[in-house]
Amino acid sequence: MLLGNYPGKQGLKLPATKFKKLSPPPRILLGPGPSNVSKAAYDALATPIIGHLDPDFLAMMDEIGEMLRTVFQTRNRLTIPMSGTGSSGMETAFVNVIDPGDTVVIGVNGVFGERMCDVAERCGAKTVRVEAPWGDIIEPDGFISALKKNPEAKIAAIVHAETSTGARQPLEEIGNHLRDTDTIFLVDAVTSLAGCDLKIDDWGVDICYSGTQKCLSIPPGISPVTFSEKAENALFSKKNKVQSWYLDLSMICKYWGSERVYHHTAPVSMLFALREGLRIVLEEGLQNRFERHEKLGRMLSEKLSALGFEPFAREGFQLPMLASVILPEGLDDAETRRTLLNEYKIEVGPGLGETKGKIWRIGLMGESCSAENVEALSSALKSLRGG
Amino acid sequence: MLLGNYPGKQGLKLPATKFKKLSPPPRILLGPGPSNVSKAAYDALATPIIGHLDPDFLAMMDEIGEMLRTVFQTRNRLTIPMSGTGSSGMETAFVNVIDPGDTVVIGVNGVFGERMCDVAERCGAKTVRVEAPWGDIIEPDGFISALKKNPEAKIAAIVHAETSTGARQPLEEIGNHLRDTDTIFLVDAVTSLAGCDLKIDDWGVDICYSGTQKCLSIPPGISPVTFSEKAENALFSKKNKVQSWYLDLSMICKYWGSERVYHHTAPVSMLFALREGLRIVLEEGLQNRFERHEKLGRMLSEKLSALGFEPFAREGFQLPMLASVILPEGLDDAETRRTLLNEYKIEVGPGLGETKGKIWRIGLMGESCSAENVEALSSALKSLRGG
Numbered sequence: 001m002l003l004g005n006y007p008g009k010q011g012l013k014l015p016a017t018k019f020k021k022l023s024p025p026p027r028i029l030l031g032p033g034p035s036n037v038s039k040a041a042y043d044a045l046a047t048p049i050i051g052h053l054d055p056d057f058l059a060m061m062d063e064i065g066e067m068l069r070t071v072f073q074t075r076n077r078l079t080i081p082m083s084g085t086g087s088s089g090m091e092t093a094f095v096n097v098i099d100p101g102d103t104v105v106i107g108v109n110g111v112f113g114e115r116m117c118d119v120a121e122r123c124g125a126k127t128v129r130v131e132a133p134w135g136d137i138i139e140p141d142g143f144i145s146a147l148k149k150n151p152e153a154k155i156a157a158i159v160h161a162e163t164s165t166g167a168r169q170p171l172e173e174i175g176n177h178l179r180d181t182d183t184i185f186l187v188d189a190v191t192s193l194a195g196c197d198l199k200i201d202d203w204g205v206d207i208c209y210s211g212t213q214k215c216l217s218i219p220p221g222i223s224p225v226t227f228s229e230k231a232e233n234a235l236f237s238k239k240n241k242v243q244s245w246y247l248d249l250s251m252i253c254k255y256w257g258s259e260r261v262y263h264h265t266a267p268v269s270m271l272f273a274l275r276e277g278l279r280i281v282l283e284e285g286l287q288n289r290f291e292r293h294e295k296l297g298r299m300l301s302e303k304l305s306a307l308g309f310e311p312f313a314r315e316g317f318q319l320p321m322l323a324s325v326i327l328p329e330g331l332d333d334a335e336t337r338r339t340l341l342n343e344y345k346i347e348v349g350p351g352l353g354e355t356k357g358k359i360w361r362i363g364l365m366g367e368s369c370s371a372e373n374v375e376a377l378s379s380a381l382k383s384l385r386g387g
Numbered sequence: 388m389l390l391g392n393y394p395g396k397q398g399l400k401l402p403a404t405k406f407k408k409l410s411p412p413p414r415i416l417l418g419p420g421p422s423n424v425s426k427a428a429y430d431a432l433a434t435p436i437i438g439h440l441d442p443d444f445l446a447m448m449d450e451i452g453e454m455l456r457t458v459f460q461t462r463n464r465l466t467i468p469m470s471g472t473g474s475s476g477m478e479t480a481f482v483n484v485i486d487p488g489d490t491v492v493i494g495v496n497g498v499f500g501e502r503m504c505d506v507a508e509r510c511g512a513k514t515v516r517v518e519a520p521w522g523d524i525i526e527p528d529g530f531i532s533a534l535k536k537n538p539e540a541k542i543a544a545i546v547h548a549e550t551s552t553g554a555r556q557p558l559e560e561i562g563n564h565l566r567d568t569d570t571i572f573l574v575d576a577v578t579s580l581a582g583c584d585l586k587i588d589d590w591g592v593d594i595c596y597s598g599t600q601k602c603l604s605i606p607p608g609i610s611p612v613t614f615s616e617k618a619e620n621a622l623f624s625k626k627n628k629v630q631s632w633y634l635d636l637s638m639i640c641k642y643w644g645s646e647r648v649y650h651h652t653a654p655v656s657m658l659f660a661l662r663e664g665l666r667i668v669l670e671e672g673l674q675n676r677f678e679r680h681e682k683l684g685r686m687l688s689e690k691l692s693a694l695g696f697e698p699f700a701r702e703g704f705q706l707p708m709l710a711s712v713i714l715p716e717g718l719d720d721a722e723t724r725r726t727l728l729n730e731y732k733i734e735v736g737p738g739l740g741e742t743k744g745k746i747w748r749i750g751l752m753g754e755s756c757s758a759e760n761v762e763a764l765s766s767a768l769k770s771l772r773g774g
Binding site: 213271352 | 406408409410418421423424444447454470471472473475490502505509511561598606650652653655657659663666669733739766
């Protein structure tokens with residue numbers, strides 16, 4: 001039984017009074033996402049909507065494109081938000097390029113590298129895995145060797161910010177190697193976009209996707225993607241129709257481009273929120289934003305270390321916006337997180353897969369990345385640890 | 388050039404002051420969707436979010452399931468919202484059941500029947516089209532004959548409310564025929580759900596999907612789907628992995644079911660809105676809601692007819708929430724819609740495909756379905772027509 005018991009057949013008779021007005025508890029979101037949402041984004045969500053073909057809406061789409069290019073640090077014209085969460089961006093990245101039988105080289109050092117293999121294989125790709133232990137990075141040398149052994153590879157894919165481990169993957173060396181090849185450089189930046197430096201054009205990244213619920217501090221549900229000219233060419237020279245109608249960029253870019261051809265009804269409110277979220281990022285300035293995440297991330301790590309939580313990700317390659325820490329001996333994972341949530345209203349994230357019960361993942365992303373929150377968490381932990 | 392000119396490379400230098408705070412114009416949304424959103428849904432969207440694995444969020448997911456079953460008039464346990472627009476629901480309906488080579492019989496009498504063929508073919512299905520002119524229904528007899536000629540069909544698919552033509556498709560006779568066969572009865576109810584009667588269980592529908600931006604009056608971006616036990620069995624006996632990781636119900640239902648396994652980060656705010664939108668539907672009562680749409684739909688049609696706009700969809704099979712009307716001789720389609728939008732703040736929808744320039748599609752859905760709006764539109768048209 002997958003979804004629990006069958007409900008009674010209540011049809012029209014479900015009492016209207018059964019459900020009270022929505023009122024979720026207050027939370028400080030310091031998990032691996034979603035992070036707290038900016039007031040500007042909530043205002044946007046509460047703004048009365050207009051139609052998805054309204055001239056004012058089309059003008060706003062152009063603004064979103066312009067702002068997204070700035071945040072991705074790219075000139076790629078094909079830079080748009082997909083109507084789904086970050087995982088739909090991952091799927092978009094693969095389905096629009098791969099034909100069955102294509103080779104894809106993938107770095108696997110956590111959940112999201114693993115997921116890329118699954119997605120690529122569902123497109124009929126032959127996957128070549130380049131593995132590293134969880135918490136470590138994929139050594140650029142080793143990855144480049146694998147690419148040299150598989151020069152026919154259509155895609156080389158790697159995760160910039162492994163949300164499951166807290167490792168920050170260096171990209172420049174790989175991008176430089178791929179620049180003069182036919183292989184497309186595909187990067188998962190769900191957790192890193194707008195939180196640490198990510199230079200799509202300068203680093204030679206061809207396809208990149210992200211989410212909104214991390215350092216952009218908009219609710220989850222939209223996935224910004226960018227495709228370079230090289231990736232666009234691959235899209236338009238693909239042999240078979242894109243297997244997903246919903247994520248078919250050859251159709252969707254006619255809606256985002258000057259033709260304005262209806263594809264699906266755009267998620268108006270979420271795009272309002274994205275527009276405002278991006279505006280807030282530009283107001284702060286990308287560089288200032290990166291520095292805030294660096295500084296507070298370092299402050300948090302020091303405080304955690306003093307409390308007995310040692311870093312899990314490899315030294316020198318730790319993400320500023322997501323600290324992965326090893327639980328001190330004797331600390332009860334689930335029980336402590338429950339107390340943090342119920343008594344302190346603070347959410348932190350558990351380990352996934354092989355790190356379950358062994359690490360926590362603590363996000364300081366976007367709105368959540370503040371000195372007050374660092375203080376709130378560390379003093380709560382101090383109390384709990386009897387410090 | 389698909390997306391217009393390349394923007395200049397502004398990188399970090401885009402001036403923060405360039406973008407003012409979002410402020411879209413007010414609109415009365417009387418197109419084919421989105422419709423106006425209820426205050427309850429806007430309140431929900433502006434409510435501070437919580438995590439997608441927070442115990443309070445999980446409890447809310449159960450409430451959504453319970454309310455959705457009531458609105459779909461079904462006991463199907465697999466009744467959940469997909470994290471995308473109505474078109475992602477369509478794709479979900481096909482990708483989770485079809486293996487390459489399967490036969491699918493599809494009724495085609497408008498854009499959305501056509502789209503179902505495209506989606507099914509991308510899954511490798513052999514499609515059998517049962518066609519009727521736009522504005523007409525698919526004759527149940529003819530559809531059933533096609534099913535008898537293709538008894539091996541995995542799916543029989545039809546659109547309940549053809550948003551492109553305004554035709555309301557009768558479903559009961561087809562459902563009765565399919566009930567004791569192995570063929571799955573798949574229905575598109577994007578425009579009809581919560582606006583006119585739709586009895587999933589009583590009518591023998593196995594798979595149904597909808598959108599939120601029509602009669603539920605929540606912004607676009609979520610797609611409620613329901614799968615019967617027969618459809619669930621097809622899902623779990625499918626030979627190949629679902630080609631879409633993002634829409635793979637065998638994984639997603641473990642998050643919505645009692646196991647609570649993380650799949651993708653749920654679109655928290657949109658689910659808050661769905662929860663409140665559904666609550667509003669139950670408060671009004673399904674039957675009352677259907678009667679409101681019937682009564683006001685009839686009132687609008689009469690007023691439009693008096694102004695020279697005759698119904699496009701076949702008599703006796705017109706949708707209550709979406710009037711499709713033939714433009715009177717001499718009326719300029721684009722120009723008149725522009726005036727309605729700019730001077731009266733009213734949006735109506737143009738014809739699609741072969742009906743472009745010939746018909747309008749006027750929605751009276753959910754919040755937009757009010758006597759004031761009928762009055763506002765008809766008096767605006769009266770002025771414009773010099774009446």
